[in-house]
Amino acid sequence: MDLNLRDLAVKAVGIAKKHGASDAGVRAARSRDVSLEWRNGKVETVKEAVSMGLSIRLFVNRRYSANSTSDLRPKAIERFIRDSVEMTRELEPDPYRSLPNPALYTGVPKTDLQIFDANAGALTSEARVQRARELEEAARSVQGADKIVSVTTGVSDSESESVLINSNGFEGTHKSTAFWSYAEATVQGEGAKKPEDWASCGARFSAEIPPPAAVGAEASTRALGLIGAKKAASMRAAVIVENRCASRLAGTLLGGPLSASSLQQKRSFLEGKAGSQVGSAVLSIVDDPLIPKAFGSRAYDGEGIAARRLALFERGVLRNYYVDVYYGKKLGMEPTTGSTSNLAWTPGTRGRDAMLKDIKEGVLITSFLGGNSNDATGDFSFGIRGFLIKKGAFVHPVAEMNITGNHLEIWKRLVEVGNDPYLYSTMRCPSLLFEDVQLSGT
Numbered sequence: 142m143d144l145n146l147r148d149l150a151v152k153a154v155g156i157a158k159k160h161g162a163s164d165a166g167v168r169a170a171r172s173r174d175v176s177l178e179w180r181n182g183k184v185e186t187v188k189e190a191v192s193m194g195l196s197i198r199l200f201v202n203r204r205y206s207a208n209s210t211s212d213l214r215p216k217a218i219e220r221f222i223r224d225s226v227e228m229t230r231e232l233e234p235d236p237y238r239s240l241p242n243p244a245l246y247t248g249v250p251k252t253d254l255q256i257f258d259a260n261a262g263a264l265t266s267e268a269r270v271q272r273a274r275e276l277e278e279a280a281r282s283v284q285g286a287d288k289i290v291s292v293t294t295g296v297s298d299s300e301s302e303s304v305l306i307n308s309n310g311f312e313g314t315h316k317s318t319a320f321w322s323y324a325e326a327t328v329q330g331e332g333a334k335k336p337e338d339w340a341s342c343g344a345r346f347s348a349e350i351p352p353p354a355a356v357g358a359e360a361s362t363r364a365l366g367l368i369g370a371k372k373a374a375s376m377r378a379a380v381i382v383e384n385r386c387a388s389r390l391a392g393t394l395l396g397g398p399l400s401a402s403s404l405q406q407k408r409s410f411l412e413g414k415a416g417s418q419v420g421s422a423v424l425s426i427v428d429d430p431l432i433p434k435a436f437g438s439r440a441y442d443g444e445g446i447a448a449r450r451l452a453l454f455e456r457g458v459l460r461n462y463y464v465d466v467y468y469g470k471k472l473g474m475e476p477t478t479g480s481t482s483n484l485a486w487t488p489g490t491r492g493r494d495a496m497l498k499d500i501k502e503g504v505l506i507t508s509f510l511g512g513n514s515n516d517a518t519g520d521f522s523f524g525i526r527g528f529l530i531k532k533g534a535f536v537h538p539v540a541e542m543n544i545t546g547n548h549l550e551i552w553k554r555l556v557e558v559g560n561d562p563y564l565y566s567t568m569r570c571p572s573l574l575f576e577d578v579q580l581s582g583t
Contacts, residue, residue, distance in 0.1 A: 144193065144213060146171065146304040147314070153197055154308050156219055160226040162308075164240050166198040166445070170303035177266075178295040179273035185293070187266075197222060198240075201229040205238035237470040241444050245466075245476060246311045248447040250431060254438045258318040258346040261300045269296045272353055276324045279357025285365045290327045290335055294357065297321045298347065311445035319343060319436065320350045324360035328368065336367035338508075343565045345434045363507070366528075370538035372582040373529045379503030380544065380578040381496055383527075384563040386508050387570035393514035393521060394548050395426070395453065395484065395568075401468035403516055410519035410549060411459060420457035420552035423489065427452050428463075430482035437483040437567035446478050453484075457553070484569050492561040493572040498533040504580055505530055506544070519548040525580075543581040551575060 146169040157165035171193040178185040195218065196209040206229040210221045276294035280286075302316045323341035330336045340359035344350040382390055403409035411419065430439045430448035440448050444466055452460040464472070465479025497505065505528045512523030522545040529536040559572035 144169075144171075146302060147306075147312075149195060149213065149218075150304045150306040153195060153218060153222060154306055156222045157197060157199060157226060158308065160223045162199050162201050162226050162229075164200040164308045166240055166305070166307045168196045168303055168305050168443075170194055170196075170301065172299065172301035174297065174299040175264075175269070176295060176297035177269045177273055178293065179270070179277060180293045181291055182277065184270065184273075197225065199225055199229045200238060200240070201226055203234040203236060203238075204229050204232045205235050206232060237467055239466060239470070240307050240309050241311075241446055241466050241476065243310045245446045246307075246441075248449065249313060249440050250448060252431075253433075254431065254440065255433045256318070256345050256435075256438050257316040258320075258348075261298060261318045261320075261347065264298055264320075264347055269298075272296050272322060275353040276322060276357040279354040280324050280326050280361040281357075283358050283361050283365070285328075286361065288328045288365060288368070289361060290329055292327075292357075292361070293325045295321075295323050305441070305443075305445055307445050311441075313441050313445060315439060315441075318345060318347075320345075320347045322350060322353060322356055324353075324357045326361035326364040328361070328364045330368045330370075334368075336364050336370065338363035338367060341565060343436070345436075349434075367526070367538050367540070370526065370540035372541050373504070373537075373539050373580070375582045376502070376580050377577050378580060379500050379530075380506060380575045380580070381493060381500070381503065381530075382506045382573045382575070383493060384559060384561050384570050384572045385565075386506065387563070387573050388566055388568035389509040389523065390521075390573075391484075391568060391570050393516075394552065395481070397516040398519070398548070399453065399462050401462055401464040401472055401474065401479075404462060405468050405471050408517045410515075410517060411462075414459045415462070417459055418457050418553075419459045419549065420454060421555045422456045423487075423558050424454050424457045424552055424555055425487035426454045427485045428478070428482055429485040430478075432483045432485065435483045435567070435569070436565075437481065439482055442478045442480055442482075444476075444479060446476060448478075448482065450485075451477055481567065483567050486558055486562060486569065486571055488560040488562065488571055489558045490560055491557070492559050496557060496559065496572065496574050497530060500530045500533055502532075503530050504528065504539060504542075505535075512543070514548070521546060521548065539582070541582075545579050545581060551578065554578060 327337040428451040510524035514521035557574040
């Protein structure tokens with residue numbers, strides 16, 4: 142079915158209005174995702190998924206509902222929207238529900254964010270297989286490869302397009318592509334232990350994805366480095382959180398606690414903290430949806446609010462929350478945006494390895510294993526894996542340890558932000574150096 146998404150969305154808005162909706166917001170979308178997994182010298186799985194759908198937000202006599210369908214035949218769409226409007230009439234009124242004020246639509250950037258590769262469809266099955274094979278070959282080429290038990294690699298690519306139309310004056314189109322490669326290696330450790338680790342990379346354009354050699358070698362080198370991991374003594378010490386895993390810690394600060402829904406429902410330890418010092422002076426973060434080729438870039442958010450940079454923390458001071466239209470009305474706050482895009486950290490001058498040289502005693506965290514963080518209190522506890530450091534050098538790999546604390550304390554112990562953002566994530570976290578952190582071991 143070759144459907145014009147804009148025509149579909151326009152017709153859906155018209156049908157909703159015809160059946161009595163005062164307003165409607167429609168998103169019509171299609172996507173294609175292909176993935177190939179390669180394991181120990183042969184193709185393990187190949188998957189391809191193509192989807193199309195329509196979602197509609199209805200506002201009927203101060204009542205609201207959100208509905209979706211994948212049956213896009215004209216008669217089915219008519220019936221679906223008619224029934225959805227009738228169902229919405231039976232709901233309880235909600236005076237806080239509405240489309241955004243049209244003033245929030247102004248300023249949608251017209252510049253090309255470079256997030257769509259027009260040549261995405263030219264990628265062949267043979268090219269995917271070749272890349273997966275090269276990833277494994279690279280993983281098995283490192284020193285110590287005789288200890289490798291298994292290698293799994295994979296490639297994936299996706300292409301998506303959506304059109305958003307709000308009945309009070311917004312219309313926008315979003316098209317994006319993404320290409321990913323990864324490798325996982327399992328090695329023979331001491332006794333029955335079989336440490337494993339991974340590496341991955343991605344790009345918006347197929348021609349710009351990094352070569353497989355470095356990715357495969359990194360996965361197996363990391364796994365081999367974990368052989369002999371053990372607990373270290375419990376301590377309060379310096380901690381470096383490596384860039385590629387720092388999003389686990391940062392995400393529990395920048396996710397739920399910053400959302401207006403959490404504020405309204407009294408589930409955020411950041412409630413009432415706007416304008417207050419939450420972190421150290423080196424913590425400066427902006428939500429930036431306008432970074433070219435980044436994985437969270439967009440011209441507008443899910444409600445149609447124009448994309449713009451949003452300061453979250455300035456020198457440790459909390460400046461803004463993520464505020465959507467609904468919870469903004471409930472809280473009496475102006476909407477900013479209801480969802481994250483890319484995070485832009487103000488960087489320091491050094492990367493992970495340079496920071497390590499100054500550590501007298503501490504731990505480099507290379508991954509988090511389980512744990513939890515309480516959005517309401519800020520208390521957290523995470524399992525960690527990494528390396529004990531003394532006098533700027535690795536002593537031995539560590540495992541089965543925990544890092545514990547409270548977000549309102551640990552971010553004030555942040556003493557250095559790296560210049561090495563991890564670009565394969567919307568969080569784009571650099572390596573982070575904290576002082577006097579509680580670590581639990583033996």
